Amino acid sequence: MAMDNQETVLQALKDHLKPEQITINETIKELHGKDESYHQMELPDIVVFPETTQQVSAIMKVSQQYKVPVVPFGLGSSLEGHVIPKSGGITVDFSLMSKVLDIDAEDFLVTVQPGVTRTQLNKELKKHGLFFTVDPGADATLGGMAATNASGTTSVKYGVMRDQVRDLEVVMADGTVIHTGNKAAKSSSGLHLNGLFVGSEGTLGCFTEMTLRVYGIPEFITAARASFASVKDAVEAVVSILQAGIPIARVELVDEQSMKQVNLYNETAYLEKPTLFLEFHGNEAGLKQDVEFMEEIVQGHACEEIAFETDTAARNQLWEARHTLAYAYIHGYPGKKLMVTDVCLPISELAGAVNHARENLQALGLPGGIVGHVGDGNFHALIMMDMNDEGEVAKAQEFNERIVVYALERGGTCTGEHGVGIGKQKYQKQEHGAALDVMEKIKAALDPQNLLNPGKNIQVDNKEAIQ
Amino acid sequence: MAMDNQETVLQALKDHLKPEQITINETIKELHGKDESYHQMELPDIVVFPETTQQVSAIMKVSQQYKVPVVPFGLGSSLEGHVIPKSGGITVDFSLMSKVLDIDAEDFLVTVQPGVTRTQLNKELKKHGLFFTVDPGADATLGGMAATNASGTTSVKYGVMRDQVRDLEVVMADGTVIHTGNKAAKSSSGLHLNGLFVGSEGTLGCFTEMTLRVYGIPEFITAARASFASVKDAVEAVVSILQAGIPIARVELVDEQSMKQVNLYNETAYLEKPTLFLEFHGNEAGLKQDVEFMEEIVQGHACEEIAFETDTAARNQLWEARHTLAYAYIHGYPGKKLMVTDVCLPISELAGAVNHARENLQALGLPGGIVGHVGDGNFHALIMMDMNDEGEVAKAQEFNERIVVYALERGGTCTGEHGVGIGKQKYQKQEHGAALDVMEKIKAALDPQNLLNPGKNIQVDNKEAIQ
Numbered sequence: 001m002a003m004d005n006q007e008t009v010l011q012a013l014k015d016h017l018k019p020e021q022i023t024i025n026e027t028i029k030e031l032h033g034k035d036e037s038y039h040q041m042e043l044p045d046i047v048v049f050p051e052t053t054q055q056v057s058a059i060m061k062v063s064q065q066y067k068v069p070v071v072p073f074g075l076g077s078s079l080e081g082h083v084i085p086k087s088g089g090i091t092v093d094f095s096l097m098s099k100v101l102d103i104d105a106e107d108f109l110v111t112v113q114p115g116v117t118r119t120q121l122n123k124e125l126k127k128h129g130l131f132f133t134v135d136p137g138a139d140a141t142l143g144g145m146a147a148t149n150a151s152g153t154t155s156v157k158y159g160v161m162r163d164q165v166r167d168l169e170v171v172m173a174d175g176t177v178i179h180t181g182n183k184a185a186k187s188s189s190g191l192h193l194n195g196l197f198v199g200s201e202g203t204l205g206c207f208t209e210m211t212l213r214v215y216g217i218p219e220f221i222t223a224a225r226a227s228f229a230s231v232k233d234a235v236e237a238v239v240s241i242l243q244a245g246i247p248i249a250r251v252e253l254v255d256e257q258s259m260k261q262v263n264l265y266n267e268t269a270y271l272e273k274p275t276l277f278l279e280f281h282g283n284e285a286g287l288k289q290d291v292e293f294m295e296e297i298v299q300g301h302a303c304e305e306i307a308f309e310t311d312t313a314a315r316n317q318l319w320e321a322r323h324t325l326a327y328a329y330i331h332g333y334p335g336k337k338l339m340v341t342d343v344c345l346p347i348s349e350l351a352g353a354v355n356h357a358r359e360n361l362q363a364l365g366l367p368g369g370i371v372g373h374v375g376d377g378n379f380h381a382l383i384m385m386d387m388n389d390e391g392e393v394a395k396a397q398e399f400n401e402r403i404v405v406y407a408l409e410r411g412g413t414c415t416g417e418h419g420v421g422i423g424k425q426k427y428q429k430q431e432h433g434a435a436l437d438v439m440e441k442i443k444a445a446l447d448p449q450n451l452l453n454p455g456k457n458i459q460v461d462n463k464e465a466i467q
Numbered sequence: 468m469a470m471d472n473q474e475t476v477l478q479a480l481k482d483h484l485k486p487e488q489i490t491i492n493e494t495i496k497e498l499h500g501k502d503e504s505y506h507q508m509e510l511p512d513i514v515v516f517p518e519t520t521q522q523v524s525a526i527m528k529v530s531q532q533y534k535v536p537v538v539p540f541g542l543g544s545s546l547e548g549h550v551i552p553k554s555g556g557i558t559v560d561f562s563l564m565s566k567v568l569d570i571d572a573e574d575f576l577v578t579v580q581p582g583v584t585r586t587q588l589n590k591e592l593k594k595h596g597l598f599f600t601v602d603p604g605a606d607a608t609l610g611g612m613a614a615t616n617a618s619g620t621t622s623v624k625y626g627v628m629r630d631q632v633r634d635l636e637v638v639m640a641d642g643t644v645i646h647t648g649n650k651a652a653k654s655s656s657g658l659h660l661n662g663l664f665v666g667s668e669g670t671l672g673c674f675t676e677m678t679l680r681v682y683g684i685p686e687f688i689t690a691a692r693a694s695f696a697s698v699k700d701a702v703e704a705v706v707s708i709l710q711a712g713i714p715i716a717r718v719e720l721v722d723e724q725s726m727k728q729v730n731l732y733n734e735t736a737y738l739e740k741p742t743l744f745l746e747f748h749g750n751e752a753g754l755k756q757d758v759e760f761m762e763e764i765v766q767g768h769a770c771e772e773i774a775f776e777t778d779t780a781a782r783n784q785l786w787e788a789r790h791t792l793a794y795a796y797i798h799g800y801p802g803k804k805l806m807v808t809d810v811c812l813p814i815s816e817l818a819g820a821v822n823h824a825r826e827n828l829q830a831l832g833l834p835g836g837i838v839g840h841v842g843d844g845n846f847h848a849l850i851m852m853d854m855n856d857e858g859e860v861a862k863a864q865e866f867n868e869r870i871v872v873y874a875l876e877r878g879g880t881c882t883g884e885h886g887v888g889i890g891k892q893k894y895q896k897q898e899h900g901a902a903l904d905v906m907e908k909i910k911a912a913l914d915p916q917n918l919l920n921p922g923k924n925i926q927v928d929n930k931e932a933i934q
Contacts, residue, residue, distance in 0.1 A: 104815070105710075107815050155652075155653060162662070172905065176901050176904070178902040183812075184874075184880045186843050188615055188617075188884050191667060191906040195629070199655050285755065286752055289752040289753060290753070293750075344653055346650040347575075411651065412649060412650070413649050413654035414656050415654065416653050420656055431657065437643070439658040445911070445912035457658070458658060
């Protein structure tokens with residue numbers, strides 16, 4: 001979208017940033033016009049690379065003065081079009097703000113800039129015997145993970161991104177810099193802003209610093225791979241394990257179709273059956289007892305094969321296989337785009353929901369697999385679609401819609417971890433009802449000119465923000 | 468505070484509530500004019516006892532129409548004056564909304580009305596092998612616990628009240644009924660209202676239904692009581708246990724002075740030394756290994772005596788002793804009022820903070836003890852003051868101030884679990900800085916007439932709400 005005041009805005013930005021921190025280069029704009037989803041590319045007018053909180057504050061003030069939208073950008077690994085600048089404007093790329101500022105081992109806290117990635121942080125933490133728990137698969141930036149309330153394989157034990165955030169430094173629409181929390185493990189002071197800003201998808205402010213909770217690397221880890229006769233058996237086994245009170249650190253479901261894709265892409269030879277990838281963290285004696293109990297339970301749910309991996313290398317290979325699955329599909333279907341559904345339901349509804357998804361994939365004749373963080377009740381269908389085939393796109397969208405409606409009718413949510421972005425906006429009213437008005441009032445109070453990532457998350461109508 | 472339109476308001480309420488649900492009886496008003504704190508009593512003009520969400524909605528509409536403040540009331544066990552109707556108006560007592568509506572054992576969820584108390588819920592849950600984790604000591608209502616983001620002895624393992632809330636039904640200022648969440652274990656949809664409303668102290672809306680997370684009763688529980696040479700040794704032992712990654716379910720510090728009070732009140736004969744009360748939940752083999760490791764660690768921190776209790780009755784007696792401590796002080800100092808400090812700091816700052824508190828108690832010549840949920844970095848000084856002795860009150864307030872400033876200067880919070888109410892308002896600006904403006908904007912957006920528990924939490928100036 002062309003800005004009619006681009007020259008003026010560029011000039012205003014140059015008062016605060018060095019020339020090399022501002023660009024209108026087409027290639028760079030294209031890199032900031034899309035994410036890893038199927039959503040259509042749209043270009044920003046300007047891309048900036050701030051190095052300090054003060055510079056971000058200055059960018060926000062320029063945005064307010066000239067009524068230019070601002071879109072924060074991490075690495076573009078989002079899956080619902082969050083970073084696509086639908087109304088043009090300034091994209092704020094945080095790649096130059098990627099320092100681990102402080103590791104406070106005694107308090108199990110780290111302070112990072114938003115451009116730090118998950119694996120970068122874990123590399124630093126390892127030296128201190130610590131790790132950051134949230135693992136969405138992609139090597140996303142922590143700023144992006146906070147903006148979408150990312151989670152992933154370990155949330156069943158350690159919680160989601162929101163649970164790890166102790167404090168955010170946030171630059172508000174008017175350039176004011178606030179802190180949403182502190183370094184204490186808990187607080188009942190004031191209104192709880194941490195939780196509100198996590199998952200706000202850049203619509204309430206830009207994160208410039210984050211204090212996050214980390215954990216000690218577990219004394220002992222056991223991983224298991226269990227193959228089942230059917231997806232239903234696998235899901236029911238997980239429900240039984242949870243009900244037995246066995247603390248699982250990770251539990252991933254990979255269906256038969258996806259196991260085939262895993263083997264193809266990773267050159268592994270896993271049994272091509274619905275499979276659970278499990279992990280347990282704890283002390284040696286406790287784990288032994290838990291794992292024996294777990295084995296007993298899965299045998300009662302038509303488990304056909306179970307293999308354990310306590311060795312780090314074998315465990316890493318197992319999780320690598322799970323994590324590369326989206327890429328395995330993308331590589332397996334050249335020229336097609338990935339659509340990933342992302343509902344989360346009460347665990348009692350999960351077996352039915354996965355079954356419903358499988359039936360609908362078949363009924364619609366869509367190629368794709370089902371995987372899931374089943375301990376949380378969250379699963380994904382991965383569908384490869386030819387964006388030039390209108391019929392296929394329509395079928396994939398129809399499928400997504402059926403999955404979401406099924407979840408919402410059963411007390412679930414349209415997105416367990418990917419966020420709303422563009423793709424889940426149309427379900428916001430159905431999911432939140434009258435609470436959507438409350439969310440809109442908060443958005444309007446904190447961003448009255450509607451310039452922060454306009455047209456995303458709860459906000460469908462972005463006409464006012466368009467230049 | 469006398470309302471000049473009381474008759475009109477009473478008449479309007481009678482259109483929606485039965486006569487016996489509305490009262491202006493002086494004794495009942497007095498019961499709703501105070502909590503368990505030292506804050507001065509002020510009377511509501513009217514007390515209502517709604518039975519349904521629809522009635523609460525009607526009360527809110529009356530409040531808006533006639534510009535009458537509304538104060539929600541659970542059992543009055545708050546410790547910072549939250550329920551004291553500073554501007555008069557209508558107090559909404561939730562004692563008739565005290566049903567456990569649903570126990571969903573498969574999903575580890577319960578749905579309750581806000582007037583249900585913690586022990587009432589746990590009695591129901593026990594039949595299903597489940598328990599509700601949050602345990603602030605007092606048998607508070609769950610609505611009140613959510614309103615203050617209560618926590619207590621088990622938060623170090625299971626989290627605070629905010630971590631348990633999946634969904635709140637909230638009646639907003641204008642009478643609209645919203646749901647802040649759903650039944651899924653996680654969600655990245657919309658703005659996160661659950662966390663915002665928990666801890667909002669009745670200033671954003673009235674809770675009328677709550678869906679909460681519950682846990683299976685642990686397979687095995689071990690409790691321990693460890694006595695130390697000094698408070699510093701005890702706190703350092705806890706830090707070492709946490710750093711060793713041993714999962715503690717509860718860890719309470721009770722200082723020497725408070726152990727004396729415990730023994731007096733409970734007729735127990737515990738060693739009158741700084742003591743840790745600990746509890747571990749897990750499977751038998753894992754606990755054995757954890758507890759052996761823990762014992763090794765405490766021996767390295769001048770532990771003088773350690774005793775274990777695996778038997779339920781002995782364990783209950785131990786926790787009973789800890790829980791009745793506030794009452795032990797109140798009974799030990801007839802005619803005096805209890806002031807409880809409530810800061811929470813990063814755990815690395817805890818030993819210093821407790822030491823600082825002890826020194827200041829002595830320097831100011833105040834009688835009192837120190838106890839704390841030390842695994843969270845949260846501790847309380849319990850001070851008994853003669854409200855008629857201006858000098859003593861001034862000293863107690865000076866003490867509280869020193870404790871709070873010490874915590875805020877070290878990345879802590881002025882209240883770990885009791886909430887702001889009236890007592891912690893003066894520290895809101897220092898604690899939250901520019902974020903306080905953001906909180907004020909949210910409050911103004913959701914309660915534009917400032918009628919929901921006016922003059923509490925972040926809001927010091929309540930002139931506008933006064934009739």
